Amino acid sequence: MTATPASTPDSASATNRPKRxxxxxxxxxxxxxxxxxxxxxxxLEQYGAPIYVRHEIVHxxxxxxxxxxxxAIFVDQATEVPPGNIVMFSAHGVAPTVHEEARQGRLATIxxxxxxxxxxxxxxxxxxxxxxxxxxxxxxxxxxxxxxSGEAPDHIxxxxxPGDVAKIEVRDPSRVVWxxxxxxxxxxxxxxxxxxxxxxxxxxxxxxxxxxxxxxNRQIAIKELAGQAELVIVVGSKNSSNSIRMVEVAKQAxxxxxxxxxxxxxxxxxxxxxxxxxxxxxxxxxxxxxVQEVLEWLxxxxxxxxxxxKTADESLTFSLPKELRNKDLRAEAAKLLEKAAVKE
Numbered sequence: 078m079t080a081t082p083a084s085t086p087d088s089a090s091a092t093n094r095p096k097r098x099x100x101x102x103x104x105x106x107x108x109x110x111x112x113x114x115x116x117x118x119x120x121l122e123q124y125g126a127p128i129y130v131r132h133e134i135v136h137x138x139x140x141x142x143x144x145x146x147x148x149a150i151f152v153d154q155a156t157e158v159p160p161g162n163i164v165m166f167s168a169h170g171v172a173p174t175v176h177e178e179a180r181q182g183r184l185a186t187i188x189x190x191x192x193x194x195x196x197x198x199x200x201x202x203x204x205x206x207x208x209x210x211x212x213x214x215x216x217x218x219x220x221x222x223x224x225x226s227g228e229a230p231d232h233i234x235x236x237x238x239p240g241d242v243a244k245i246e247v248r249d250p251s252r253v254v255w256x257x258x259x260x261x262x263x264x265x266x267x268x269x270x271x272x273x274x275x276x277x278x279x280x281x282x283x284x285x286x287x288x289x290x291x292x293x294n295r296q297i298a299i300k301e302l303a304g305q306a307e308l309v310i311v312v313g314s315k316n317s318s319n320s321i322r323m324v325e326v327a328k329q330a331x332x333x334x335x336x337x338x339x340x341x342x343x344x345x346x347x348x349x350x351x352x353x354x355x356x357x358x359x360x361x362x363x364x365x366x367x368v369q370e371v372l373e374w375l376x377x378x379x380x381x382x383x384x385x386x387k388t389a390d391e392s393l394t395f396s397l398p399k400e401l402r403n404k405d406l407r408a409e410a411a412k413l414l415e416k417a418a419v420k421e
Contacts, residue, residue, distance in 0.1 A: 094353045097382040098375055099306050101298040101358035103391045105365050107291030109191030110135045112395040113168035114144070116189045119397060120165060121148050124407050129164040131155050131171065132220055134189065136317040137362040138339050155179045161414040163187065163406050169220035170194040172227020185410040187400040193259055193289050194221055198228050200283055204254050205229030209281070210247040212236050214269050215258030219318060222258055238265065242272040254281040259289040260319040260361070262326055263296055291361045292319050294389045296326045301386050302356030303330035308348055311337050312367050313360030320360030332356065340367065341374035355380055 106114075113134050120128045126148025133141050133151060141151060155175055158164045160183040166175065170190040179186045190198075204211050211233045215222035226233045234245060236255075247253050255273055257266055266288060274280050286293075302309055309327040313320025320337055327335035338344055349355070355375060359368050372383060400406060 095382055096353050096380045097355070097384055098372060098380050099302050099354060099356045099386050100368075100372070100383050101295070101302055101356070102385050102387040103291070103294050103298065103389055104358045105361070105363050105368065107191075107289060107361040108391075108393045108395050109168050109193060109289070109291075110362050112397060113189040113191070114140060116187060116398050116401060117144050117149050117165060118147070119401050120163065120187060120406075123401065124163060127162070129158045129162055129184075130167065131158075131164055131175065132167045132169070133316075134165070134167050135362040136169075136314050136320075137360075137364075138314045139367055140362065140364060155182060155184060158182060158184055160184065161410045163410060165189050167220065168194070170198060170224035172224050174227055175224075183410070183413040183416075185400075185406040185413065187398050187406070189398055190224075191259070191289075192395050194224070196285075197225055197256055197259065197283075197287050200256055200287075201225055201228040201233060204256075205232040208232075208252065210234065210249070210253045212245060212247075212253060212255045212273060212280075213257070214255060214261065214266055216261075216318060219258060221260070221318075225256070225258075236269060236273065239269045239272045242269065242276055245273070245276070247277065250277050251279045253277050253279065254283065256283050257287040258318070259287055260292050260322065261288055262322040263288055263293055264326070264329070265322075289319075289361070290393065291391065292322070294391065295319065295323055295358060295361065298386060298388045299323050299326045299356070299358055300330045301388050302358065303327045303332035303335075305386070306354045306356030307333050307352045308354075309335040309356040309358070310344065310348075310371065311335065311358055311360065312339070312363050312371060313337055314339055314362070317360045317362050320362070323358060323360060327356070338371075341370040344371070344374060346378070349378060349380075356386075 127150045155178045163185045165187040168191045311323045324335045
């Protein structure tokens with residue numbers, strides 16, 4: 078299987094072209110996901126199992142299962158973790174109340190929140206301190222939205238798409254700001270912003286774009302694929318917001334069919350009927366091994382020609398959580414238990 082730069086398709090009919098895969102670049106892990114996954118692995122290496130993780134560290138089934146085999150234990154709430162243990166917070170971020178729950182539960186904590194999500198949290202706190210009404214564009218129930226809303230619950234209203242705008246009311250239309258979940262569709266977010274600006278002409282925008290650079294890059298690449306492919310496959314889990322958005326973007330860009338799969342085994346061969354060009358990408362929580370498995374699956378069915386469709390370079394990296402640097406968290410957790418015992 079050879080990979081070559083993609084060329085502009087000629088005017089020949091699809092039936093005269095050889096079967097090919099158009100492979101998006103960039104794709105897969107973003108800097109925040111890479112940091113979070115490495116943080117769990119590093120914690121297991123430094124402190125041994127178990128390391129508890131509140132919610133899935135990232136929204137990918139394969140990653141979670143792999144870390145579970147190494148000794149990570151995923152829980153829904155910090156209150157489920159036995160006192161004296163270590164709990165890590167996922168890349169999606171948590172509300173201040175969760176930090177307090179961990180403290181009350183005598184737990185040592187590692188905060189693996191993506192720095193780009195932390196930026197949105199800080200913006201929410203700052204605007205709340207200035208007594209602004211904050212309109213948070215995002216999907217109801219998503220962990221990131223819950224965490225951000227928890228930073229300023231008395232000031233934040235959720236706007237789940239343009240359809241929510243009509244019901245939004247604010248105290249002072251001159252003191253309103255919008256923020257957003259980092260993994261949304263760029264186009265849909267701006268549609269919501271435009272609707273908000275029509276209702277609140279003095280609406281203030283965040284000082285910098287809240288939507289993650291990797292989310293934007295992957296959506297741009299998907300649009301490029303959609304213009305050349307008859308079928309787009311996105312590798313990602315069903316609970317991954319950015320992966321779901323990629324499928325939606327592909328369909329909106331005009332590709333005849335687009336599907337989300339966790340693994341190559343989920344691909345239906347019927348999807349390939351009459352298809353010569355398959356676009357392939359993956360969400361920001363997806364390790365590349367899963368993409369390689371899809372490439373192998375497609376190669377076995379005649380799609381051995383792989384052309385790279387490159388739309389951006391990514392070099393951003395984040396340092397590991399500060400709690401993993403020169404700190405003995407097991408000893409810290411033991412001290413928390415000792416203090417609690419003395420008080421009792």
